[in-house]
Amino acid sequence: MREVTLKQIAENLGISITTVSKALKNYSDVSKSTKERVKEEAKRLNYKPNVFAVNLRTKESKTVGLIIPEVVHHFFSSVVNGIIEQAEKKGYLVIILQSNESYKLEKKQIDLLIRKRVDGVMMSLANKSIDIAHLKELQSHDIPLVMFDKISKMVNCSKIIINDRKAAYEATKHLIDSGCKKIAHFRGALQPQNSIDRFLGYKKALEDHGLPYDSSLVYLCENVDYEDGRRAALQLLKDKKDVDGIFAITDMAATGAIAVFNEKGIKVPDDISIMGFSNWFLSQAITPSLSTVDQPGFEMGKKSFKLLYKEMKAKKKGVPFEPKTVVLDTYVIKRNSTK
Amino acid sequence: MREVTLKQIAENLGISITTVSKALKNYSDVSKSTKERVKEEAKRLNYKPNVFAVNLRTKESKTVGLIIPEVVHHFFSSVVNGIIEQAEKKGYLVIILQSNESYKLEKKQIDLLIRKRVDGVMMSLANKSIDIAHLKELQSHDIPLVMFDKISKMVNCSKIIINDRKAAYEATKHLIDSGCKKIAHFRGALQPQNSIDRFLGYKKALEDHGLPYDSSLVYLCENVDYEDGRRAALQLLKDKKDVDGIFAITDMAATGAIAVFNEKGIKVPDDISIMGFSNWFLSQAITPSLSTVDQPGFEMGKKSFKLLYKEMKAKKKGVPFEPKTVVLDTYVIKRNSTK
DNA sequence: CTGAAAGCGCTTACAG
DNA sequence: CTGAAAGCGCTTACAG
Structure with a gap:
């Protein structure tokens, strides 16, 4: 034809x-x-x-790029969902790329999107990204950028985040309020800001409520996944720390811990309370169901595109645009893994 | 700049x-x-x-479209992962669209991709799609199409599938082999082919092993999700059918059932064995861990792009291309929800 | 080995 | 109200 x-x-x-x-x-x-x-x-x-001709003439592709660390991930797929739903409403298509938490790959993906001349980019930083030269490069091409969840304070762009420190504080406080006296923390890698912030929120909550902070109760979960959670829980048991509560950095890590306790006949929450983070689907399906902090992925995706759209429109009109930072609310969801 | x-x-x-x-x-x-x-x-x-100019000249966009029913879904996000990883290797970008299982939306997305002049399309059919006029339209524009998982036999294109009937047969056989004598089935909606095929595999396995098929043991899980699984399990208990095994159409439905049994103090697998389908991450994290059938999403995505790529290359060279159907292997994974 | 020219299919400033 | 013409930035058949 x-x-x-x-x-x-x-x-x-x-x-x-x-x-x-x-x-x-x-x-x-x-x-x-x-x-x-x-x-x-x-x-x-x-x-x-013929969009090719239209693109060439108008210098617009009506396409935006999205870079996330992992596609197979409840939180990020929720973000993707929010983004493509919102983009569709405005007639934009979304190209999705993965960084696999690698700096090198993230750089490559940014370069691809520059070559593709997308009208804008949304991204969540890879854990291993320290340098931001690639983001500066993107901005030097005058391509609007919005960062969400894992952001860099060094980049001047719009940002959609949650207050990780506050959310972690409240999660820990929930454990304290329910009677826990000795609370361990399964923390994430040392690098990423949100891993640091959640740790700080945990620490602050202890201090504010008269519980001593003990660094030997902090276990590292490098990949914040199920296996890490299992490993940390087994180590915790070995250490015989007599802990009565755990605040885990993610639902996955918390789920690994619950699985271990279930296997060992340790009762959750009677013997030990567990608090997760993210409210992935998973957390309501396990036994006992997991208390957690709701992290609004869909909302974050929606807002990310909305802000990007505003900036793209301003750019098109030649109007100056002031980057905004939006902090989304989180809240504690009590289920059966805490008292 | x-x-x-x-x-x-x-x-x-x-x-x-x-x-x-x-x-x-x-x-x-x-x-x-x-x-x-x-x-x-x-x-x-x-x-x-300038890709816009290159596109216009070469009539190629080096971009492919992907339409899936839902982004937030372990299986589909695995497929997405396989696709974008493979596409990247060949220098293609992937535009992802969602049909939300709606025929109307699916039609719209196809139209968007035609307008966008993508070089090829991969898709899994929405449950509510019966008509295939939109796919014919796509093909009339000479855009290569690959269908995966949920396909239509009426469309002449390459397909990547599993043998649902065989896989369901083996899942049911696993229950029979482990000693179950009265096995219920939580089936999916009446429409989609894979829901029908899994039902038929279940039925055939019973017949082949001398167990009577009883239609009152088949419960409908329209959305094949956690809530449906819970509902069906509660109904099953009410019906007092004395069932000693369940084959659920998805891990989600199986997980809902396990949650109900856990709450009611019914022992899995001692009182009742449960078999899921898909091997989502979830299935290893719940207690007891779920026996299931592995459905290779990542592999399916990879193969889908590979086949699409072959067809795009053939088209470019003007060489005729014969659509292929690839059937991927599945296998039973035994965990703790079966004996 | 180099380059002038046509053309991909649009959009838009400009002339009438 | 209509249209000729320029131009977006490439690629490629063709001439020299």
């Missing part, structure tokens, strides 16, 4: 390409009757504008 | 645009020294070809 062009419509109707183009775009300087004839013919031929 | 063009390089070097273009693409009819000069200057200026 030969693709239909403006030229073909023009020839069929015996008018110029210019007029056809303007008629289809409802320019005011085209007569009503001509518009009707053109639109009818376009419909009849099932005309679809 | 003004974008660098071939013209600029040509002017800087005092040669023609043609030669610059050819030098950068390593045409054999350009002198070595010119190539070197051009490449050096391109690098110095950080030249990036």
Whole structure:
């Protein structure tokens, strides 16, 4: 099937390409009757504008890029969902790339998106990204950028985040309020800001409530996953620390711990209370169901695109745009892994 | 920052645009020294070809579309992962769209991808899609199509599937082999082929092993999710059917059932064995861990792109391409929810 | 080995 | 109200 062009419509109707183009775009300087004839013919031929040509002329692709550390991940897939739903409403398509938490790959993906001339980029930083040269490069091409969840304070762009420290504080406080006296923390890698912030929130909550902070109760979960949670829980048992509560950095790590306790016949929450973080689907499906902190992924995705859209629109109009930082609310969800 | 063009390089070097273009693409009819000069200057200026112009000339976008029912879904996100990893290797970008299991939306997404002139499309059919006019439309534009998991037999295109009937047969057989005598089935909606096939596999396994098929032991889980599994399990208990095994259409439904039994003090697998389907991450994290059938999402994504790539290449060369159907292996994974 | 020229299919400033 | 023309930035068949 030969693709239909403006030229073909023009020839069929015996008018110029210019007029056809303007008629289809409802320019005011085209007569009503001509518009009707053109639109009818376009419909009849099932005309679809050649986006390649439109892109070249308008210097816009109506496409945005999204870089996330991992696709197979409840939180990020929720973000993706929020983004593509919102983008669709505004007629934008979304190209998704993965960084696999690698700095090198993230750099490569940014470069791909620059080459592709996307109209904007949304991203959550890879754990191993320290340098931000690639983001500066992106911005030097005048491509609007929005960061979410894992951000860099060094980059001047819009950001959508939660208050990790506060959220972790409240999670820990929930354990304290329910009677825990000796609370361990399964923390994430040393690098990422949100791992640091959650740790600090935990520490602060202890201090504010008269519980001594003990660094030997902090276990490292490098990958914040199920296996890490299992390992940390087994180590905790070996250490015989007599802990009565755990605040885990993610639901996955918390789930690993619960699995270990279930196997060993240790009762959750009677013997030990467990608090997760994120409110992944998982947390309501395990036994006992997991108390956690809700992290609004879908909302974060939606807001990310909305902000990006605003910036793209401002850029198009040549209006200056002031980057914004939006902090989304989180809240503790009590289930059966805490008293 | 003004974008660098071939013209600029040509002017800087005092040669023609043609030669610059050819030098950068390593045409054999350009002198070595010119190539070197051009490449050096391109690098110095950080030249990036304008893809919009390249697309227009080559009529290729190096972009493919992907339509899935839901992004937030372990299986589909695994497929997405396989696809974008493979696409990246070949220099393709992936646009992801969601159908939300709706026929109308699926149609719209197909239309978007046609307009966008993607080089190819991969998709898993929405549950509510019966009509295939939109897929015919896609093919009439000569855009290669690969379907995976949920396919339509009416469309002549490459397909990547599993043998649902066989997989369900083996899952049921596993229950029988472990001693179950009265096995219920939590089935999916009546429409989708894979829901039908899994039901048929269940039925066939009973018949082949001398167990009577009893339609009152088949419970409908319209959305094949956690809530459906809970509902079905509660109904099953109410019905007092004295069942000693359940084959659930998905891990989610199985997980809902396990949660109900855990709450009611019914021992899994001692009182009742449960078999899931898909091997989502979830299934190893719950207590007891869930026996299931592994459904290779990542592999399916990889293969989907590979086949699509072959077809796109054939099309470009003008070589005829014969659609293939690939059936991926599945296997039973025994965990603690069965004896 | 180099380059002038046509053309991909649009959009839009401008002339009439 | 209509249309000729320029131009977006490439690629490539062709001439020299």
